[in-house]
Amino acid sequence: MKPAYCFIFRVLSSLSLSGQVKSVIVSGTVRAHADKSVVPYANIVLKTAKDSVFVAGTVTNDEGRFTLANISPGNYSLQASFTGYETRSQHLFVGSLSAFLDIPALEMEESTTALAAMVITGSAEEVSYKVDIRIFPKYDDAEIIKVGNPALRPQFTNSAELGHRYSWNSGYLYSAVYHRQADGTITRISAVVPGRRLVYAVFQNAGKSYNTGLDALWNQKVSGLYAYTLSTNIYRNQINAFTVQNLYPEPNIFPADRERNENQGHAHTGSLRPKDRPTCCRAGLSHLR
Known part of the structure; x- marks a missing residue:
């Protein structure tokens, strides 16, 4: 049993x-x-x-x-x-x-506080720094009120990169291509009230965005005293069209068309190093377009 x-x-x-x-x-x-x-x-x-x-x-x-x-x-x-x-x-x-x-x-229950009617306009810009989810306004600027968004979702990024390095006795050349795709791209939406000098800035999830580019770096030792580095970066950013709802200062719908931009940056750095001594002089030139 x-x-x-x-x-x-x-x-x-x-x-x-x-x-x-x-x-x-x-x-x-x-x-x-x-x-x-x-x-x-x-x-x-x-x-x-x-x-x-x-x-x-x-x-x-x-x-x-x-x-x-x-x-x-x-x-x-x-x-x-x-x-x-x-x-x-x-x-x-x-x-x-x-x-x-x-x-x-x-x-x-309906609030006893009366609200004046207002018209909302907005603009969006992509951000890549730390976001804020507080629900109360942050008054650290006389004209910009930063408002948190407790409904903000995490941004997930998938990336792929393929690189190659070729070296010789006096230097090397490194090149790489990369592609990144972000879901729930975090973007700051700015809403303004006509007739007032206040801008209400809030973080929102804008959907999908893409970043594709090419990196190249050439390091060359000319002599025992001097070496230089040339680098370049060519990339394209794209954020798909999206529509979000802002709840502050008044509920409003903000639509944005697809945005795409191409940029490139170049830098030249040289260093002078006397024998058996640390680097004493360094000069650089950079260019971004």
């Missing part, structure tokens, strides 16, 4: 473990409390309940619906915000028995 009991125990244990999930898709609807109408383009933020660490974020669609994917089971704080409404926060427990969790509608 012991083998039978052991077999049954193992089967039940296996079924119990297989019923648990590691990630959950959370969905829901945001509505106005007054008339129960849906609230499109509301900002949704999910944070941990214990220490308020940002977990995920999104924006509701035209029907007021939102979806947050790959959420681990646990306790969270779910926040909905939109211009003209009071921010709504509620506790959310995500269990491990189902891969899908559709929560009751989040109802938002």
